[in-house]
Amino acid sequence: MRLTGPHIGLLATAAIIALLPLTFPNSYYYDVAVSALFNAVLCVGLNLLIGYAGQISLGHAGFFALGAYVSGILTTRWNLPPLLALVVGAVLVGTLAFVLARPILRLKGHYLAMATLGIGIIIFIVLNTEAWLTGGPDGLTVNYLSVAGWTLKGDRNWYWLAGILLLTTVWLSLNLIDSAVGRALRAVHGSEVGAAVVGVDTGRYKVLVFVISAVFASVVGSLFAHRNGLITPGIGSFFHSVELVAMVVLGGMASTFGAVVGAVILSVLPHLLTSFEDYEAIILGMIMMSTMIFMPKGIVPTVLRLLRQRGGAS
Amino acid sequence: MSLLRVDGLSKAFGGINAVADLSFTINPGTIHSIIGPNGAGKTTLFNLITGVYHPSGGRIRFQDADVAGLPPYELARLGMSRTFQNLQIFFNMTAVENVMVGAHLHLNPRVLPSLLHLPVVKRRDRECRAKARELMEFVGCGAYLEADSASMPYGALKRLEIARALASRPKLLLLDEPAAGLNATESREIDEVIKRIAGQGVTVVLVEHDMKMVMGISDHILALDYGRKLAEGTPAEVRQNPDVISAYLGAGSA
Numbered sequence: 127m128r129l130t131g132p133h134i135g136l137l138a139t140a141a142i143i144a145l146l147p148l149t150f151p152n153s154y155y156y157d158v159a160v161s162a163l164f165n166a167v168l169c170v171g172l173n174l175l176i177g178y179a180g181q182i183s184l185g186h187a188g189f190f191a192l193g194a195y196v197s198g199i200l201t202t203r204w205n206l207p208p209l210l211a212l213v214v215g216a217v218l219v220g221t222l223a224f225v226l227a228r229p230i231l232r233l234k235g236h237y238l239a240m241a242t243l244g245i246g247i248i249i250f251i252v253l254n255t256e257a258w259l260t261g262g263p264d265g266l267t268v269n270y271l272s273v274a275g276w277t278l279k280g281d282r283n284w285y286w287l288a289g290i291l292l293l294t295t296v297w298l299s300l301n302l303i304d305s306a307v308g309r310a311l312r313a314v315h316g317s318e319v320g321a322a323v324v325g326v327d328t329g330r331y332k333v334l335v336f337v338i339s340a341v342f343a344s345v346v347g348s349l350f351a352h353r354n355g356l357i358t359p360g361i362g363s364f365f366h367s368v369e370l371v372a373m374v375v376l377g378g379m380a381s382t383f384g385a386v387v388g389a390v391i392l393s394v395l396p397h398l399l400t401s402f403e404d405y406e407a408i409i410l411g412m413i414m415m416s417t418m419i420f421m422p423k424g425i426v427p428t429v430l431r432l433l434r435q436r437g438g439a440s
Numbered sequence: 441m442s443l444l445r446v447d448g449l450s451k452a453f454g455g456i457n458a459v460a461d462l463s464f465t466i467n468p469g470t471i472h473s474i475i476g477p478n479g480a481g482k483t484t485l486f487n488l489i490t491g492v493y494h495p496s497g498g499r500i501r502f503q504d505a506d507v508a509g510l511p512p513y514e515l516a517r518l519g520m521s522r523t524f525q526n527l528q529i530f531f532n533m534t535a536v537e538n539v540m541v542g543a544h545l546h547l548n549p550r551v552l553p554s555l556l557h558l559p560v561v562k563r564r565d566r567e568c569r570a571k572a573r574e575l576m577e578f579v580g581c582g583a584y585l586e587a588d589s590a591s592m593p594y595g596a597l598k599r600l601e602i603a604r605a606l607a608s609r610p611k612l613l614l615l616d617e618p619a620a621g622l623n624a625t626e627s628r629e630i631d632e633v634i635k636r637i638a639g640q641g642v643t644v645v646l647v648e649h650d651m652k653m654v655m656g657i658s659d660h661i662l663a664l665d666y667g668r669k670l671a672e673g674t675p676a677e678v679r680q681n682p683d684v685i686s687a688y689l690g691a692g693s694a
């Protein structure tokens with residue numbers, strides 16, 4: 127088999143995930159790494175929508191939160207097995223995304239941003255106010271993830287699960303993008319009318335990618351709920367949605383590995399900056415601003431281009 | 441039997457009648473040109489035929505099915521495709537991928553097999569890529585196969601759009617000013633490409649300002665002015681039509 131760029135990237139990611147724990151001195155590192163991996167999975171899904179299909183969503187954390195709450199509610203109140211609850215959550219969230227997508231994705235630019243923002247805010251409000259079901263602002267306690275009598279515990283095991291999930295997600299995303307479906311998605315971004323006149327039902331593809339990214343978010347949400355043990359409406363807040371978009375943009379839109387890199391950087395950076403205490407947020411903001419000024423296409427596409435130019439020149 | 445039949449077609453933008461009560465037919469296997477001064481309504485007519493705009497009135501029959509108001513992707517399915525006066529390239533993709541999107545209908549892609557990259561998906565993709573390469577060579581931009589479309593010269597992009605449209609295997613191909621912005625040599629090459637496309641049995645509708653090209657390759661010409669039919673007929677007939685001479689040829693070339 128011929129090794130192409132994406133394959134090499136996938137192998138490199140696998141190697142990094144496998145070897146990184148050797149450098150972890152304590153379980154706090156695992157904890158941070160799991161959050162970073164979860165965010166990376168979310169961003170790979172969101173990148174399909176934003177980076178490849180060129181649609182914006184400012185409510186993506188809402189789908190993540192819904193997945194988390196469906197899992198939390200079904201496992202604690204109805205005693206459903208976690209895996210089944212995860213699947214039910216994915217189906218529910220996918221269905222909701224499907225129903226919302228048609229009318230919403232007719233909109234473009236700022237209007238689409240506003241509409242998705244609205245979805246996120248409505249989900250956030252419902253999670254806050256329907257306390258009888260969601261526990262309201264106090265949150266909801268969720269049990270361990272257990273499958274067929276076997277319970278997943280400890281940061282180390284969660285790390286491996288999240289790592290495998292990320293590799294699977296990256297693999298699926300790379301496959302999709304390099305297929306006729308992925309080309310149709312990218313064509314929607316490139317020129318909607320150009321795609322339509324050769325037979326691409328652009329509306330259908332926009333709905334499809336919206337649903338796929340929402341399902342990814344729901345699955346991560348379900349796992350997050352079990353790992354964290356406590357979920358609060360804040361995980362579906364506007365701030366979290368914006369954070370996810372920032373990760374995708376920082377790492378590089380329309381780049382699966384860019385989404386991973388962006389997610390990892392923005393998940394880890396706050397922990398590295400804690401020693402700056404009060405200035406943490408300002409420094410984080412400065413780093414993001416300067417990255418976008420000097421690498422408007424995002425980190426990974428810019429670095430790849432530099433490498434290629436160097437390869438071409440020598 | 442006509443391939444396309446337009447009956448009393450109209451499109452108004454606010455107060456402007458961009459296309460007004462227009463009727464004509466296009467017979468299969470011909471090269472049919474539409475000429476007219478700037479703003480005559482040629483592009484609007486293309487947009488109406490290919491479903492990009494909804495008509496304000498009138499009927500469009502394609503292969504004896506009423507198609508007015510159908511969306512572009514449905515019309516593509518029925519066998520219609522086009523290029524654009526202002527390029528509509530997918531600049532976020534390579535050249536060959538642009539053409540592969542053109543074959544979308546024939547790949548009929550499904551999500552799950554694509555996510556899993558099943559062998560059947562890979563095989564059909566390889567075939568699609570080979571076909572796309574052939575088409576790029578056919579229209580004369582084979583040198584840009586793996587090029588980033590955003591870095592290609594204008595003339596090659598014009599050809600790339602034709603290759604993309606051909607990849608959908610249309611019965612009716614509408615070309616909106618394929619030679620605009622090209623030099624004389626390139627125009628002549630495009631002229632050749634159009635003839636070869638028609639030679640394969642594809643019916644071509646051509647909007648073009650290059651009169652030498654239009655008079656040379658058209659079987660039939662429709663002249664528009666202010667959205668209305670000014671004249672119609674063979675190149676010789678249209679060339680001698682006094683209305684055409686005063687409204688169009690007179691203005692520019694006299």
Ligand SMILES: Nc1ncnc2c1ncn2[C@@H]1O[C@H](COP(=O)(O)OP(=O)(O)OP(=O)(O)O)[C@@H](O)[C@H]1O
Nearest residue numbers: 453456458476477478479480481482483484485525
């Ligand atoms: N989307 C639109 N909204 C409003 N007016 C439009 C629109 N599209 C076209 N028009 C108007 O309709 C008329 C016909 O325009 P059209 O682009 O069809 O002309 P054309 O014959 O293609 O001209 P050209 O040779 O310059 O390409 C013009 O007056 C134009 O301003």
Ligand SMILES: [Mg+2]
Nearest residue numbers: 482483484525
């Ligand atoms: Mg025009």
